[in-house]
Amino acid sequence: MPEAVTLVVTRYRPEQEHEPTTQRFEVPFRKEWVVLDALNYVKDQLDGSLSFRWSCRMGVCGSCGMMVNGEPKLTCGAFLGDFLPGPIRVEPLRFFPVIRDLIVDIGDFLRKLKRVKPWLVRSQEKPLAEGEYRQTPDQLDAYKPFSMCINCLLCYSACPIYGLEPSFVGPAAIALAQRYNLDNRDQGSRDRHEILSGKGGIWECTFVGQCSEVCPKHVDPARAIQQYKLTAAMHWLMPWAGGSR
Amino acid sequence: MSPHTTFHPKWYRPRVSVWWWLEKRPYRLFVLREISSVFVALVAFVTLLQVRAVKQGPDAYARFLEWLGTPAVLAVNALAFAFVLLHAVTWFNLAPKAMSLRLRGKKVPDAVVAASNYAGWIVASAIVAYFLLRD
Numbered sequence: 001m002p003e004a005v006t007l008v009v010t011r012y013r014p015e016q017e018h019e020p021t022t023q024r025f026e027v028p029f030r031k032e033w034v035v036l037d038a039l040n041y042v043k044d045q046l047d048g049s050l051s052f053r054w055s056c057r058m059g060v061c062g063s064c065g066m067m068v069n070g071e072p073k074l075t076c077g078a079f080l081g082d083f084l085p086g087p088i089r090v091e092p093l094r095f096f097p098v099i100r101d102l103i104v105d106i107g108d109f110l111r112k113l114k115r116v117k118p119w120l121v122r123s124q125e126k127p128l129a130e131g132e133y134r135q136t137p138d139q140l141d142a143y144k145p146f147s148m149c150i151n152c153l154l155c156y157s158a159c160p161i162y163g164l165e166p167s168f169v170g171p172a173a174i175a176l177a178q179r180y181n182l183d184n185r186d187q188g189s190r191d192r193h194e195i196l197s198g199k200g201g202i203w204e205c206t207f208v209g210q211c212s213e214v215c216p217k218h219v220d221p222a223r224a225i226q227q228y229k230l231t232a233a234m235h236w237l238m239p240w241a242g243g244s245r
Numbered sequence: 246m247s248p249h250t251t252f253h254p255k256w257y258r259p260r261v262s263v264w265w266w267l268e269k270r271p272y273r274l275f276v277l278r279e280i281s282s283v284f285v286a287l288v289a290f291v292t293l294l295q296v297r298a299v300k301q302g303p304d305a306y307a308r309f310l311e312w313l314g315t316p317a318v319l320a321v322n323a324l325a326f327a328f329v330l331l332h333a334v335t336w337f338n339l340a341p342k343a344m345s346l347r348l349r350g351k352k353v354p355d356a357v358v359a360a361s362n363y364a365g366w367i368v369a370s371a372i373v374a375y376f377l378l379r380d
Contacts, residue, residue, distance in 0.1 A: 012257055014255035014256075014257070015255075019257065020257060070268075070269075095261070096258075097256035097257060097258040098256060098257040098258070099256060105256060136350075138350035138351065141352065142347075160261065160265050160266070160272065163261040163265065164261050164265070206275075206279065207275075207339065208271070208272065208275045209271070209275070209339070209342075210269075210271055210272070212342075213271065220342070222342055223342040223343075223345075226339075226342050226343035227342075227343060227344075227345050229343065230343060230344070
């Protein structure tokens with residue numbers, strides 16, 4: 001087992017340089033260390049100016065997504081031992097504008113997410129006195145996988161369509177739209193239909209399928225998109241037939 | 246100005262290369278799957294030519310068969326066969342993602358959806374084989 005491993009980290013300091021460069025860092029190898037631990041070692045011991053996002057260290061917060069050896073990964077779940085002998089390339093998530101070093105701007109995604117109304121839309125709320133909206137296990141099962149998304153955006157970095165066509169609503173936002181469309185308590189599927197099936201919606205997707213491959217939470221956005229294609233086609237054929245589930 | 250750069254003109258946003266699909270094996274396989282549709286169309290076109298030859302009579306049909314036997318057409322058809330197989334297999338494997346079937350409230354497993362596609366393929370092939378080989 002090696003004593004050290006080399007990280008080749010993308011640096012971008014807009015006040016100094018017009019294009020990103022790379023910097024090599026030698027970090028101690030520990031088998032229980034993940035790429036995020038190595039980056040924190042760099043930040044604490046070697047170069048405090050290195051900028052990257054992280055929070056929970058346990059695959060829940062979705063903020064430490066980066067390209068590791070060219071693949072989108074949560075760096076808190078990417079063990080150094082899986083990338084031996086190195087060097088390990090660490091780059092910012094692809095297809096997003098880079099603000100600094102490994103930090104990308106995710107504003108585009110957040111704007112799109114808001115447009116798909118990722119919350120329960122009710123035409124009329126039930127009075128509180130009537131109690132909660134109940135669901136059977138089967139009704140929960142219908143949307144549960146899509147509800148596991150942590151907005152880490154690895155799926156956007158895996159999607160060449162998003163890279164080529166930035167207006168594409170994208171995998172996570174469509175999966176989250178479907179998470180609510182398939183929820184029997186929701187009544188907002190008609191509100192979401194226009195953004196999902198209009199320009200930049202599901203029809204941009206050519207089913208490369210990599211969004212689902214890289215998802216650390218097994219959300220399977222490619223499934224959500226293809227299923228909505230079927231829904232949208234049925235809606236187009238039979239616009240009179242109820243909601244667009 | 247796009248919303249990406251309104252407030253932060255120094256953001257770095259590279260363009261995606263037109264050769265992006267050469268980068269990774271899954272991307273290359275995706276492009277091959279997309280190209281396979283051209284060969285599926287080619288097979289359909291050859292079938293139309295065959296129908297036309299049948300309509301024109303025995304001489305035309307004999308000429309058509311002779312044309313099918315030429316090395317160039319054989320080579321193209323062999324390539325088309327490979328692509329049609331790729332097309333069928335990749336799309337059958339992806340079918341469960343697009344089809345969310347529920348029986349009595351329970352989700353039908355992906356393997357069952359894919360297997361039913363393959364079963365349909367085998368039945369259709371068996372019917373074709375029966376007509377071709379019954380003499």
